[in-house]
Amino acid sequence: xARYIIKRLVYAVLTLFVLITLxxxxxxxxxxxxxxxxxxxxxxxxxxxxxxxxLDKPVFIQYLMYMGNCLKGDLGVSITYNRPVMEIVAESFxxxxxxGIRALIFAVIAGILLGAIAAIKRGTFxxxxxxxxxxxxxxxxxxxxxxxxxxxxGLQLRKMLGMNIFPIQGWGTxxxxxxxxxxxxxxxxxxVSRLMRTSMLDVLSSDYIKTARxxxxxxxxxxxxxxxxxxxxxxVTIMGPTVASVLTGTFVIESIFNIPGLGKYFVTSIxxxxxxxxxxxxxxxxxxxIICTLVVDLLYGFIDPRVKLEE
Amino acid sequence: xxxxxxxxxxxxxxxxxxxxxxxxVNPNAGLGYYPGTSTPGSIAVECSTMSVMNTIDMTYxxxxxxxRHTQDCLVKLSPVDNQIVxxxxxxxxSSADGLTWTxxxxxxxxxxNSNGEVVGDVTAHDFVFxxxxxxxxxxxxxxxxxxAVFKNAQAYYDYASGVxxxxxxxxxxxxxxxxxxxxxxxxxxxxxxxxxxxxxxxxMSPIYEPFYTEVGAENYATSPxxxxxxxxxxxxxxxxxxxxxxxxxxxxxDAANVSLDQIEWxxxxxxxxKMNAFQGxxxxxxxxxGEQREMFGAEGFTVSNYIGGYSFYLYCAIDNPDRDxxxxxxxxxxxxxxxxxxxxxxxxxxxSEPSPTFALGISGVNTETFSEAVLAANGGERLxxxxxxxxxxxxxxxxxxxxxxxxxxxxxxxxxxxEGTQNELYNQVMQEQLRKVLGIEAKIEVLxxxxxxxxxxxxxxxxxxxxxxxxxxxxxxxxxLWTTTNGNNHTGYSSAAYDELIEKAxxxxxxxxxxxxxxxxxxxxxxxxxxxxxxxxHEDYVVSEKMAEGxxxxxxxxxxxxxxxxxx
Numbered sequence: 072x073a074r075y076i077i078k079r080l081v082y083a084v085l086t087l088f089v090l091i092t093l094x095x096x097x098x099x100x101x102x103x104x105x106x107x108x109x110x111x112x113x114x115x116x117x118x119x120x121x122x123x124x125x126l127d128k129p130v131f132i133q134y135l136m137y138m139g140n141c142l143k144g145d146l147g148v149s150i151t152y153n154r155p156v157m158e159i160v161a162e163s164f165x166x167x168x169x170x171g172i173r174a175l176i177f178a179v180i181a182g183i184l185l186g187a188i189a190a191i192k193r194g195t196f197x198x199x200x201x202x203x204x205x206x207x208x209x210x211x212x213x214x215x216x217x218x219x220x221x222x223x224x225g226l227q228l229r230k231m232l233g234m235n236i237f238p239i240q241g242w243g244t245x246x247x248x249x250x251x252x253x254x255x256x257x258x259x260x261x262x263v264s265r266l267m268r269t270s271m272l273d274v275l276s277s278d279y280i281k282t283a284r285x286x287x288x289x290x291x292x293x294x295x296x297x298x299x300x301x302x303x304x305x306x307v308t309i310m311g312p313t314v315a316s317v318l319t320g321t322f323v324i325e326s327i328f329n330i331p332g333l334g335k336y337f338v339t340s341i342x343x344x345x346x347x348x349x350x351x352x353x354x355x356x357x358x359x360x361i362i363c364t365l366v367v368d369l370l371y372g373f374i375d376p377r378v379k380l381e382e
Numbered sequence: 383x384x385x386x387x388x389x390x391x392x393x394x395x396x397x398x399x400x401x402x403x404x405x406x407v408n409p410n411a412g413l414g415y416y417p418g419t420s421t422p423g424s425i426a427v428e429c430s431t432m433s434v435m436n437t438i439d440m441t442y443x444x445x446x447x448x449x450r451h452t453q454d455c456l457v458k459l460s461p462v463d464n465q466i467v468x469x470x471x472x473x474x475x476s477s478a479d480g481l482t483w484t485x486x487x488x489x490x491x492x493x494x495n496s497n498g499e500v501v502g503d504v505t506a507h508d509f510v511f512x513x514x515x516x517x518x519x520x521x522x523x524x525x526x527x528x529x530a531v532f533k534n535a536q537a538y539y540d541y542a543s544g545v546x547x548x549x550x551x552x553x554x555x556x557x558x559x560x561x562x563x564x565x566x567x568x569x570x571x572x573x574x575x576x577x578x579x580x581x582x583x584x585x586m587s588p589i590y591e592p593f594y595t596e597v598g599a600e601n602y603a604t605s606p607x608x609x610x611x612x613x614x615x616x617x618x619x620x621x622x623x624x625x626x627x628x629x630x631x632x633x634x635x636d637a638a639n640v641s642l643d644q645i646e647w648x649x650x651x652x653x654x655x656k657m658n659a660f661q662g663x664x665x666x667x668x669x670x671x672g673e674q675r676e677m678f679g680a681e682g683f684t685v686s687n688y689i690g691g692y693s694f695y696l697y698c699a700i701d702n703p704d705r706d707x708x709x710x711x712x713x714x715x716x717x718x719x720x721x722x723x724x725x726x727x728x729x730x731x732x733x734s735e736p737s738p739t740f741a742l743g744i745s746g747v748n749t750e751t752f753s754e755a756v757l758a759a760n761g762g763e764r765l766x767x768x769x770x771x772x773x774x775x776x777x778x779x780x781x782x783x784x785x786x787x788x789x790x791x792x793x794x795x796x797x798x799x800x801e802g803t804q805n806e807l808y809n810q811v812m813q814e815q816l817r818k819v820l821g822i823e824a825k826i827e828v829l830x831x832x833x834x835x836x837x838x839x840x841x842x843x844x845x846x847x848x849x850x851x852x853x854x855x856x857x858x859x860x861x862x863l864w865t866t867t868n869g870n871n872h873t874g875y876s877s878a879a880y881d882e883l884i885e886k887a888x889x890x891x892x893x894x895x896x897x898x899x900x901x902x903x904x905x906x907x908x909x910x911x912x913x914x915x916x917x918x919x920h921e922d923y924v925v926s927e928k929m930a931e932g933x934x935x936x937x938x939x940x941x942x943x944x945x946x947x948x949x950x
Contacts, residue, residue: 221655330624
């Protein structure tokens with residue numbers, strides 16, 4: 072077990088190393104210059120700006136310096152915001168993660184329940200209804216859901232009732248989290264419930280369930296002790312990437328609800344050619360993704376003893 | 383229909399009143415449509431950029447707009463008539479030769495922190511220190527050139543930057559000195575009739591040295607509590623790329639006339655979300671698009687508009703003879719073929735005007751605007767047409783074809799476009815207009831903004847839509863762009879006659895004669911056409927009924943909300 076974890080950690084570091092290297096050189100190949108604004112800068116001023124961010128040195132030296140700093144946990148100073156990248160990422164990640172966890176809790180609990188019920192009540196109205204909800208979640212992108220929620224539940228409901236139930240945009244109070252978490256979570260909810268339904272149907276027709284029934288266990292006990300625990304495996308599998316993507320925020324939901332999360336920096340840093348910020352967001356996202364996948368692999372072993380972690 | 387007509391009439395009235403420049407009075411006061419935010423004494427306004435709050439590092443109009451509320455420069459612009467009024471300087475005088483300026487700092491001005499507590503006095507030393515930091519190459523300030531007007535400042539900057547062969551100059555030799563706590567003496571390198579326009583620029587705000595050294599240059603103004611404030615408001619909260627909260631500074635010298643308690647500056651990414659927020663009473667002032675303007679108009683809610691001074695045009699890369707666009711007659715044919723009015727109505731759907739001349743937002747010496755002086759000198763004729771003038775366009779086009787030895791279908795012209803829906807539409811309409819009038823199949827090439835700028839700076843394009851906003855109220859801010867050596871002249875235009883005119887203007891002290899030189903510059907641009915001026919931008923915004931009056935949006939003052947009065 073320990074050997075397995077160490078091995079995976081070494082792989083993780085190697086993956087990160089390759090990722091940083093690729094991103095570093097790829098972003099240098101993007102056309103343009105981070106200081107290329109609407110108005111021109113005198114050559115002396117430009118040289119000073121390049122010197123300030125270490126861009127006056129040969130690219131390979133910059134790469135070595137960047138790698139060295141990364142090892143020390145220093146992702147540099149953002150060219151656009153003139154403050155440490157770590158600070159910006161940390162601040163905005165807390166917001167994205169806060170929203171993401173809410174969305175995830177909603178998606179997982181509601182998704183598992185919906186999927187399980189659909190499987191148990193297979194072929195009934197309840198099944199069709201829950202799969203209809205899942206279909207909407209899968210097929211309607213979150214930015215449309217977000218905009219629709221904002222317009223109808225935020226603006227129109229307020230106009231109708233004359234009171235502020237769901238804030239239209241912003242961040243800070245519990246109320247502010249409701250609509251974005253719902254919009255963000257619905258997609259994952261749909262995936263979870265569909266996976267859950269399929270796997271639950273499989274499990275329900277397996278022999279050990281029949282054995283359990285013949286033992287005379289109650290329906291509740293069968294579902295809770297035998298069916299759910301086994302059926303939840305595929306859901307756990309997709310949790311790794313889902314957690315990473317939900318936690319780091321989404322550009323669209325954060326834009327629509329004006330939430331100060333990490334999502335926008337993935338887009339704006341590339342547009343602004345803010346090298347340090349591009350690097351910082353990629354390293355952070357990469358590390359998080361790798362950790363989440365590792366955690367999920369480990370979780371596997373705990374949930375299903377048949378899975379062996381050693382090769 | 384009646385409602386709409388009424389709205390348009392109201393717009394017209396608003397426009398006329400705006401043109402005599404009074405601080406705004408809300409055109410929708412008491413209508414009961416959009417009452418605005420609910421917190422008493424506070425307003426929330428949209429602000430599109432707020433990346434940095436260290437005044438010496440600022441470059442964006444809107445960032446400068448926030449600094450206008452949190453810092454006091456030596457002078458400010460009045461929200462009533464956009465004229466220079468005293469701010470941190472109580473009074474000033476200049477020597478007979480115009481090279482030495484002495485400012486008397488207002489006694490009793492205070493520095494406050496993010497809790498509104500007094501930290502120290504504002505003195506002449508704070509200006510000297512801020513300007514020294516602006517010129518410090520280590521800080522790499524983009525707008526250092528605002529401080530480069532002082533005697534020896536450019537020489538100091540070059541020397542300190544390690545420019546080869548630059549003679550040694552120390553910061554003490556630069557032309558600004560605090561004679562005592564309340565007297566600041568400035569010496570200029572050249573006569574600058576518009577010097578006060580420079581010191582009103584928020585990049586030139588003072589900085590309190592003891593505090594700056596305490597927090598460290600790299601941390602200064604990266605959060606509310608790492609900066610100090612001497613303006614009408616102070617910052618209490620800053621969520622990066624999201625919002626900034628400023629509260630009334632009770633220690634400001636004119637605080638008695640400030641009735642607002644708080645301004646919240648919000649950055650929106652999504653235009654529909656912003657609209658929902660306005661309609662739902664979560665924000666009091668937002669910029670609106672042409673479509674949104676129509677929607678408000680249909681409701682009978684008046685949309686306000688202002689001129690920020692931005693003039694838009696097509697850059698033409700004219701210095702490469704292999705490019706067809708280097709042919710003057712082709713550029714003239716294009717200018718006459720474009721239907722500027724149709725372009726505005728199709729793309730922007732607002733009050734933006736087809737440019738009659740190039741420079742916008744600049745005052746004239748004896749006329750209200752500089753543009754009027756140009757038109758007067760041109761016999762009242764516009765330099766660029768409103769609608770397409772097919773006859774003239776074809777006449778110039780025939781000459782161009784003859785000179786180039788090509789037929790119409792061989793003409794190779796490409797619009798280089800930076801991505802964005804509106805931008806692409808803007809260029810597509812022009813493409814279509816050229817096809818219709820000249821029979822040219824112009825191409826469109828869409829690039830990211832950074833790549834487009836790189837290609838523009840390398841003169842590697844045919845036509846590229848760009849714009850320019852003035853930094854100070856003098857034609858020089860627009861017209862020195864097209865001199866041979868100006869870093870913003872991305873056209874390759876190099877005219878000895880033009881360069882000479884600008885040099886003449888730099889030393890001419892008679893204001894009327896000087897203005898005439900600039901008029902000649904405008905005419906020369908129209909003649910040589912390194913750029914094809916297209917439109918003058920009018921920017922639309924709506925204000926909730928909460929803001930009754932006293933706010934202003936004018937050239938050089940994207941926002942002036944200091945004296946906003948709220949509805950009861």
